[in-house]
Amino acid sequence: MQLRNVKIGIRAAGMFTLLGVLVLVMGLVALYETRRMDSATDEIRITWMPAVIALGEVSSNLGRARALTLRSVLEDSSSARHTTLDKIVQVNQQLESDLKAYERTIIKADDRALFDAFIGLSERYHGLQKAIRSAAGNDQLDEARRLVNGPLAEYADSMMKALGELIAYNTQGAEQASQRSTSSCRWPTPSPWPSASPPAT
Template identity: 35%
Template sequence: MSIRNMSVSIRSAAGFGLIGLIVLVLGLFSLNQMAEMREESSQVDQNWLPSIVSLGDLNASMLRIRALTMRLMLVDGEAISATDQSLTKLVGEIGTLNSAYEKRITIPEEKAA
């Protein structure tokens, strides 16, 4: 049966039905994509962002160690013992920060590095 042989009401009902089907398929596709985006954003929020914050804290502690090491080389007397105590405290803090960061590593290339 040709489309020209159908009545106008049947043709328009078929056209609206086709448009409705396309809208339904597009809606289901978008729901699927939104679910995937939610999973990815959850992973970024739960894992990547805390990992980046941990790396920032680790970097700041390493920079403090570098500064204190430079101070240790330049000062003498009482300041040496205070600087040495600060250094040992920072070294312990770096171990804690490093272990916190290692818990959040999920990518195999990052684990290898």
């Protein structure tokens, strides 16, 4: 009788030990998934969201600068033309700030490569824009219009295409991080207790 009681005790202890280990493992897995979800959420908040916002501002300011550049060569009034040129300078300053804000979010080599490609095309466009602003500011409208009718549109299109690739890259990165966070939230937590057996028929 005593031997049988010892065996039952060992069995019971083993069963509770097994259940305890199972609960511990499940807790560790749940903790890992929670940290994974937090990591994905932080990635969206710290990296992707600021990047997308900064690129939105870059796109908006580039559009404004392009419109003002064309407007500057159409102004007949010298004072109105100089007012427009001053606005271009202000927009370009804001653009520089937006680009620096975006650059601070770069953590991957492919992101850096896309950004550097965009910067190269942006500098080419703004170099020509500067020549146009200089001619318009000196009331050399014929020269300014000649420059506008040159490769300005081609430079602008190439620059905006590169910006579009940056926006697409960051949008995709944000979506992937969001999916990782969502999949962690939906991780199923099975019960450590065995399900009840169906009644015998």
